[in-house]
Amino acid sequence: MVKIGVSDLKTKPGSEHEFRTQASWSHLVTAAARVPIVAPVRVYGRVTNSGRFLVVRGQVATTLELTCDRCLGHYRYSVVAPLEEEYALAGRLPATGEDGDANSTMQPLAGDFIDLRLPVEETLILALPMKWLCRESCQGLCSHCGRNLNEGPCQCNDRTVDPRLAVLEGLLPDDTIVKEGAPHGGARH
Numbered sequence: 001m002v003k004i005g006v007s008d009l010k011t012k013p014g015s016e017h018e019f020r021t022q023a024s025w026s027h028l029v030t031a032a033a034r035v036p037i038v039a040p041v042r043v044y045g046r047v048t049n050s051g052r053f054l055v056v057r058g059q060v061a062t063t064l065e066l067t068c069d070r071c072l073g074h075y076r077y078s079v080v081a082p083l084e085e086e087y088a089l090a091g092r093l094p095a096t097g098e099d100g101d102a103n104s105t106m107q108p109l110a111g112d113f114i115d116l117r118l119p120v121e122e123t124l125i126l127a128l129p130m131k132w133l134c135r136e137s138c139q140g141l142c143s144h145c146g147r148n149l150n151e152g153p154c155q156c157n158d159r160t161v162d163p164r165l166a167v168l169e170g171l172l173p174d175d176t177i178v179k180e181g182a183p184h185g186g187a188r189h
């Protein structure tokens with residue numbers, strides 16, 4: 001529950017109300033994933049009665065558990081993101097086109113509470129990184145054996161490199177022979 005009581009505030013233009021609340025949510029559901037939330041979701045800021053609107057400005061802070069795109073390991077991701085919402089006071093919801101204001105987040109205030117659950121969820125989803133990496137230098141998994149290469153090289157890595165090295169080493173004596181053999185080759189003509 002992320003609800004803020006505004007019964008007093010909504011009747012007093014120019015007044016402000018600071019809030020600080022938190023919720024215990026287990027997951028954040030996005031289009032692509034079900035992301036565990038591993039710390040309380042803290043929401044804080046202030047609500048201002050601007051005369052026509054209740055304006056919420058604050059921040060959302062929590063910790064999410066993401067899955068690394070490369071190594072599939074879980075890691076913690078701290079989020080502190082800005083929250084901004086506006087609620088039109090009763091009878092003040094602008095008609096379409098009024099003010100030329102296309103603010104799609106505008107919604108009517110219903111009752112004596114502002115329920116920030118949806119805005120907070122949207123804020124957290126927007127705060128997710130494009131790439132989920134446990135660290136910039138994550139080595140990922142070996143495509144052959146699946147070993148987590150952050151924990152060290154795997155055996156099949158050695159096997160694929162060794163034959164090539166063996167071939168290169170094998171060429172060196174040949175080169176030496178060709179150089180040494182060149183006068184003999186010339187002698188054949």
Ligand SMILES: [Zn+2]
Pocket residue numbers: 068069070071072073133134135138139140
């Ligand atoms: Zn990783």
Ligand SMILES: [Zn+2]
Pocket residue numbers: 142143144145146147154155156157
């Ligand atoms: Zn491997």
